[in-house]
Amino acid sequence: MKFATKLLHAGTAGYGEYGSTTLPICQTTAFKHDTAEEMEAIFTGEKAGFVYSRVNNPTVSAFERRLAELEEGKSAAACSSGMAAISLAVLNIVKSGDEIISGSGIFGGTYSFFGGLYRYGIKTVYPRHSTAECFEKYITDKTRLIFIEAIGNPKLDVPDIVQIAAFAHKYGLPLMVDSTSVTPYLMQAINYGADIVIHSTSKFINGGGNSIGGIIIDSGRFVWEREKYPLFKNFSKFGSFCYMAKLRAEQLKDYGSCMAPLNAYLTNTGLDTLAVRMDRICDNANKLARYLKICDKVQNVNYPGLTDHPDYETAKKQFGGRYGAILTIRVGTKEKAFSFINNLKYVFNAANIGDSKTLVIHPASTIYAADSDEQKVAAGIYDDLVRICVGLEDIDDIQADFGQALNKI
Ligand SMILES: *Cc1c(COP(=O)(O)O)cnc(C)c1O
Numbered sequence: 001m002k003f004a005t006k007l008l009h010a011g012t013a014g015y016g017e018y019g020s021t022t023l024p025i026c027q028t029t030a031f032k033h034d035t036a037e038e039m040e041a042i043f044t045g046e047k048a049g050f051v052y053s054r055v056n057n058p059t060v061s062a063f064e065r066r067l068a069e070l071e072e073g074k075s076a077a078a079c080s081s082g083m084a085a086i087s088l089a090v091l092n093i094v095k096s097g098d099e100i101i102s103g104s105g106i107f108g109g110t111y112s113f114f115g116g117l118y119r120y121g122i123k124t125v126y127p128r129h130s131t132a133e134c135f136e137k138y139i140t141d142k143t144r145l146i147f148i149e150a151i152g153n154p155k156l157d158v159p160d161i162v163q164i165a166a167f168a169h170k171y172g173l174p175l176m177v178d179s180t181s182v183t184p185y186l187m188q189a190i191n192y193g194a195d196i197v198i199h200s201t202s203k204f205i206n207g208g209g210n211s212i213g214g215i216i217i218d219s220g221r222f223v224w225e226r227e228k229y230p231l232f233k234n235f236s237k238f239g240s241f242c243y244m245a246k247l248r249a250e251q252l253k254d255y256g257s258c259m260a261p262l263n264a265y266l267t268n269t270g271l272d273t274l275a276v277r278m279d280r281i282c283d284n285a286n287k288l289a290r291y292l293k294i295c296d297k298v299q300n301v302n303y304p305g306l307t308d309h310p311d312y313e314t315a316k317k318q319f320g321g322r323y324g325a326i327l328t329i330r331v332g333t334k335e336k337a338f339s340f341i342n343n344l345k346y347v348f349n350a351a352n353i354g355d356s357k358t359l360v361i362h363p364a365s366t367i368y369a370a371d372s373d374e375q376k377v378a379a380g381i382y383d384d385l386v387r388i389c390v391g392l393e394d395i396d397d398i399q400a401d402f403g404q405a406l407n408k409i
Contacts, residue, residue: 004275011066025265026058055253059261063268067215070184071197074220075244082200083109084257085214092247094144096121101138103130103148105155105379108367130159132167146173151181151324154363154387155380156302158311165193174222185278186319195222203354207270207277211263218243282322285390289327291399297406303327325390334383336409337362343405358391358398
């Protein structure tokens with residue numbers, strides 16, 4: 001089955017007993033059971049079932065199954081936000097004394113989360129480039145996780161997943177990939193060797209900007225070797241569900257960052273149109289990048305779909321000829337960047353990505369405002385840089401709005 005068909009039909013069997021064609025919303029806190037014996041069996045994990053919506057809920061489970069299938073994973077857990085997904089997925093693996101190697105130029109919230117882990121004795125290092133060669137220099141006997149983004153937001157570098165997965169596995173380490181910017185439509189990272197895939201579903205998966213959410217998808221393939229990952233000891237009996245069983249029993253249950261049933265419903269509905277949206281968005285972004293490249297007010301256009309982008313070949317190979325929605329431009333000074341943003345007529349100045357509307361933001365004064373100049377440069381953030389996340393409008397109108405705003409700076 002081709003992806004666009006699978007998108008609409010895989011994992012949707014459990015829509016309930018009444019033949020509902022959309023996912024029913026099970027808006028409940030708890031689930032009653034006829035006998036104490038049955039409740040005991042569910043609580044102890046001997047029987048599958050629902051008890052309390054912080055732990056699992058039928059609407060949320062249906063959404064999880066669907067994404068696990070689309071990403072070619074074994075199991076999935078939905079969370080209250082993309083940051084909840086990242087923090088729970090990482091904390092399921094690392095403990096005090098451990099180290100993480102992360103791509104640089106990653107999403108600001110993830111960077112901030114990794115920074116805060118020093119409070120728990122966990123250190124993160126950021127090689128300048130996301131290549132196996134660069135990462136190798138940072139390997140120590142404390143390294144426990146490799147983390148990258150499919151397309152660095154906003155650095156827009158494209159790591160070679162096959163190469164990095166092979167490198168991670170050589171050292172017995174799991175590779176976690178934040179695939180938010182590409183979605184399963186452009187790439188299934190598990191097929192390239194990733195062990196765990198994360199999405200902020202607030203973005204392209206939802207597509208309409210109406211719900212915060214996140215998801216963790218596990219391939220079920222990584223072997224959590226005892227010496228190196230002692231935390232997994234009690235969960236090895238779950239086999240390929242080892243990672244997910246631990247995550248559900250500990251992080252998801254204890255930190256309580258569950259996805260709300262209504263958000264699962266809204267995001268699940270948005271997911272139906274992922275393929276057509278991503279086709280349109282990627283096409284628009286590619287056209288806009290080419291248009292901005294010949295604008296004399298624009299000094300630099302960064303988009304992995306441009307043939308002179310350093311990672312163009314990797315992007316082409318990994319994402320099937322599509323290059324995502326995000327591009328950045330540099331316009332000379334911070335004042336010009338602000339003037340450009342202020343002169344846009346209908347493009348939104350907003351902090352999110354993956355909306356149906358085209359969005360811009362000035363990252364240096366917002367998402368990265370608290371970072372040092374050195375950190376900003378490492379993340380590819382400059383004072384004159386504007387991030388653009390292209391939406392579903394007609395490309396002629398997007399170009400016209402950008403063109404008139406650029407003419408005024
Ligand atoms: C937005 C985003 C996140 C965080 O997701 P939230 O849903 O905002 O918590 C993580 N990674 C990437 C790449 C993002 O764009």
